[in-house]
Amino acid sequence: MEQQERLQILKDIINIDSTNGNEEAVANYLGELLSRHGIDSKKVQYAEKRASLVSEIGDGGNRVLGLSGHMDVVDAGDPEKWTYPPFEATEKDGKLYGRGSTDMKSGLAAMVIAMIELKDEKKNLPGKVKLLATVGEEVGELGAEQLTSEGYADDLDALVIGEPSGPRIWYAHKGSMNYTVTSYGKNAHSSMPEFGVNAIDNLALFYNEVEKFVASVKETNPLLGNFTHNATVISGGNQVNSIPELAKMQGNIRTIPEVDNDEIKNVFAKIVDKLNAEKNVKLELVWDYDKLPVFSDKDSDIAKIGQAAYEKQAGQKIDLVTSPGTTDAAEFIKAKKEFPVIIFGPGVIETAHQIDEYVAIENYTDMIEVYKEMIIQFLAEK
Incomplete structure (x- = not known):
């Protein structure tokens, strides 16, 4: 040719x-x-x-x-x-x-x-x-x-x-995982937040727990390097003077054999279960992408x-x-x-x-x- x-x-x-x-x-x-x-x-x-x-x-x-x-x-x-x-x-x-x-x-x-x-x-x-x-x-x-x-x-x-x-x-x-976590709350006027449930606040609880886990990971792979997690998309609320009833976050994780996909799923599930046991917290976690x-x-x-x-x-x-x-x-x-x-x-x-x-x-x-x-x-x- x-x-x-x-x-x-x-x-x-x-x-x-x-x-x-x-x-x-x-x-x-x-x-x-x-x-x-x-x-x-x-x-x-x-x-x-x-x-x-x-x-x-x-x-x-x-x-x-x-x-x-x-x-x-x-x-x-x-x-x-x-x-x-x-x-x-x-x-x-x-x-x-x-x-x-x-x-x-x-x-x-x-x-x-x-x-x-x-x-x-x-x-x-x-x-x-x-x-x-x-x-x-x-x-x-x-x-x-x-x-x-x-x-x-x-x-x-x-x-x-x-x-x-x-x-x-x-x-x-590395492996790659994407997830979406949805936080369900209750609308209220921002001057009376006690009558609502702030979905963004509860989403922040999830993010903070995940970051604590990420900080605790000390394992690394001699070839691939470190496990990583990044929150990459976030949305919530519809106007500035209302307590938001819905908030979502998406994140991406790059896995290594020492911190593998199954372990990540188990850890995240435990975080969600723990937070959902608290008053007025309702989180839903979905795995969108799971590659080894x-x-x-x-x-x-x-x-x-x-x-x-x-x-x-x-x-x-x-x-x-x-x-x-x-x-x-x-x-x-x-x-x-x-x-x-x-x-x-x-x-x-x-x-x-x-x-x-x-x-x-x-x-x-x-x-x-x-x-x-x-x-x-x-x-x-x-």
Whole structure:
């Protein structure tokens, strides 16, 4: 495939606005592209206009390597603040600008093109490559959860997720949990608060108890660092001279094995139960998002193959590191058998979700070659 065609494919999928949805348009584009090169695909419907895509090449005689990328992007914000329109991919000074250029349509496109080129080159692949292109990674890893529950990851021997890592390879990341706590009170005039129940005050009781727990946590993980908690969204009341009858808070937690998801759920439940036993306190806690920490083998075949392939292509040695964020790996690791996972793709995480998001074109095209080499080397090993 010519370099301009490689670049045009990426431009085409950046130009599809798949903000927290509409991924089926991307799946349709990629499915048609693969079909033109004799590669079959299957759409896995999640909801209206939302479908993941599964595709395979190889003879399936040896190992199975999974390649995964998500098709959704985060909101572009105010397009007037962008130098170039966020959904009109723009090439400038060796960079390609647009929402999703780095997170993570460049990684997804590079994986698809690597599969196509290996097929067109009639490379002998003594094993199978499985593409898992997902919906809803940015808002709950929805597609990865569905594909895993339906068995699409059960035959994998290794998985590469093409998130912008670069140039590094991530082999572990923290878990992530989101919650909403709702405080129910009673309206009253602010001049007579004794006739009401202040939902904001009771919400503050919950927040203070959580922060006491957070301060008491001394455990850390030598690779991932500290457990963290942040209150990120808060709302309550409807006018300044009324006692509020409703208040809500949302928070995000990044977990480590030493302070894991189950422990957090137990601690928070005890806090709510304790406060609800007090007079005029009524709190309701809902867990909106619950993703496990991911730990893979730093010395796995796929990690070493990835390092060697990047050094061969780019002439640069890269490190194996950990990430504070979370990825679709948190769902895929729930498959029936264990397999090593690495997060390795074009782009740098620092530009993800930012205005004027971009990917370096050379990095993108380098990663196509890197993925091809990784596929060949991984499937060649017994």
